[in-house]
């Protein structure tokens with residue numbers, strides 16, 4: 001089941017993946033930023049906000065040393081998914097962070113996460129867990 005999040009972004013709730021609303025292209029894990037699955041273009045702000053007048057300092061445009069325009073495109077159909085104004089070198093922002101579990105519950109989609117098995121430490125037998133059992137339990141924790 002796909003749920004529309006923005007004009008250009010859907011979430012496939014069963015797969016927990018971001019998708020392009022226009023072409024369905026996979027844009028990555030829904031629990032991470034969709035921007036990681038997009039093509040990114042950094043632009044000089046003077047290409048969009050043309051300087052007006054003869055002054056290099058006061059011209060109604062942005063100084064490219066202080067600000068860049070970062071555009072995000074779908075790799076499948078090249079629709080512009082998002083853009084933002086950031087200082088040069090600024091890490092990408094994570095603008096949409098959804099509670100996927102609640103969204104799935106709201107739309108009646110079962111969670112793909114399996115229930116945790118009881119660990120060896122909480123065994124009801126009262127016996128001390130064997131070393132092999134502890135190692136297995138430890139490796140499961142490390143894999144998460």
Ligand SMILES: [Zn+2]
Pocket residue numbers: 020021022023024025074075076077078079
């Ligand atoms: Zn697309």
